[in-house]
Amino acid sequence: xxxxxxxxxxxxxxxxxETAADxxxxxxxxxxxxxxxxxxxxxxxxxxxxxxxxxKGGTSLSKAYxxxxxxxxxxxxxxxIRLLLSDLQIxxxxxxxxxxxxxxxxxxxxxxxxxWINDNVIPLLQNAxxxxxxDAEITIEGGNLLIDYxxxxxxxxxxxxxxxxxxxxxxxxxxxxxMPITCEMAPHLPMLCFPLAQPLVMAIGRTFWExxxxxxxxxxxxxxxxxxxxxxxxxxxxxxxSPHFADILGNRSLATDVANHKxxxxxxxxxxxxxxxxxAATSGNLNIVPEDSAYVALEDDYRLxxxxxxxPEDNTPSFSEIMAACGELEKAANSGKS
Numbered sequence: 001x002x003x004x005x006x007x008x009x010x011x012x013x014x015x016x017x018e019t020a021a022d023x024x025x026x027x028x029x030x031x032x033x034x035x036x037x038x039x040x041x042x043x044x045x046x047x048x049x050x051x052x053x054x055x056k057g058g059t060s061l062s063k064a065y066x067x068x069x070x071x072x073x074x075x076x077x078x079x080x081i082r083l084l085l086s087d088l089q090i091x092x093x094x095x096x097x098x099x100x101x102x103x104x105x106x107x108x109x110x111x112x113x114x115x116w117i118n119d120n121v122i123p124l125l126q127n128a129x130x131x132x133x134x135d136a137e138i139t140i141e142g143g144n145l146l147i148d149y150x151x152x153x154x155x156x157x158x159x160x161x162x163x164x165x166x167x168x169x170x171x172x173x174x175x176x177x178x179m180p181i182t183c184e185m186a187p188h189l190p191m192l193c194f195p196l197a198q199p200l201v202m203a204i205g206r207t208f209w210e211x212x213x214x215x216x217x218x219x220x221x222x223x224x225x226x227x228x229x230x231x232x233x234x235x236x237x238x239x240x241x242s243p244h245f246a247d248i249l250g251n252r253s254l255a256t257d258v259a260n261h262k263x264x265x266x267x268x269x270x271x272x273x274x275x276x277x278x279x280a281a282t283s284g285n286l287n288i289v290p291e292d293s294a295y296v297a298l299e300d301d302y303r304l305x306x307x308x309x310x311x312p313e314d315n316t317p318s319f320s321e322i323m324a325a326c327g328e329l330e331k332a333a334n335s336g337k338s
Contacts, residue, residue: 002191003192013152027309029159036149040075040165045197055200055201056076059073067238068239070310072231085108117167125147147162148161155308206254217268237322256279
């Protein structure tokens with residue numbers, strides 16, 4: 001039987017990280033963090049609530065669909081709103097009948113979700129850390145759950161030695177399906193066993209439209225509200241070059257579902273104070289190429305992402321190439337033709 005990577009001594013794990021880094025071209029501190037990401041998913045999806053959580057976002061694109069080669073470090077999860085608000089008899093599609101009802105649901109989600117995390121997720125992770133003799137601390141920061149581990153390898157300040165779990169509960173997470181997740185190191189060190197997970201993963205089409213509408217909001221507002229935001233444009237570009245893209249554009253009902261959900265729960269105004277209409281954005285008016293200072297801010301964010309080693313060393317598109325590709329994507333989405 002192969003030996004478990006997690007059971008190795010610190011010096012042996014360090015050697016394994018360095019060997020895998022040489023073979024893969026991925027920095028060793030990112031490979032170490034990847035093991036923690038997969039370990040976290042394995043714990044969550046071997047729990048009693050494994051069928052109640054949907055894994056989504058950029059990490060699902062890289063780890064489940066292998067659609068992007070960007071290192072995505074956070075774990076985005078949706079807890080089914082129908083379960084969290086079970087006393088309210090949420091309809092099957094998870095959509096409220098009005099915006100006022102959406103506001104009431106949002107208030108209840110914000111009140112209940114932290115308690116559910118505290119009562120269920122934190123004890124689960126703490127027990128798993130003790131079981132596997134792992135050194136990490138669980139904290140809450142800005143509403144997110146963080147697993148702060150003691151790293152063997154350190155990189156830049158851009159990548160923390162911490163796995164961030166961002167929980168939401170304002171959708172059903174559907175459509176989704178179970179998909180296998182492995183560690184990036186595993187193919188390079190077949191003599192070792194690494195964590196494995198089989199999470200319930202959001203459909204790539206829904207993730208695409210969530211990212212596209214986030215990019216649309218940025219362009220309509222013209223301001224960068226958080227770092228690490230350029231990842232959305234990179235992800236959109238790579239997906240647009242993948243075999244998934246034709247199916248995504250062909251499934252307009254899913255685009256409309258995302259738009260209707262965001263119109264209810266994630267209302268935003270543009271730079272002129274006018275309400276952004278997500279249905280219009282997904283029906284011929286998508287805007288994902290920023291201008292002027294918004295372009296410069298996004299370019300700076302993309303540069304930091306490259307410097308941190310989150311993108312592969314070979315064939316990484318320049319920012320201008322990303323913008324050109326997103327311009328073509330925008331045209332295709334607005335015309336409905338891939």
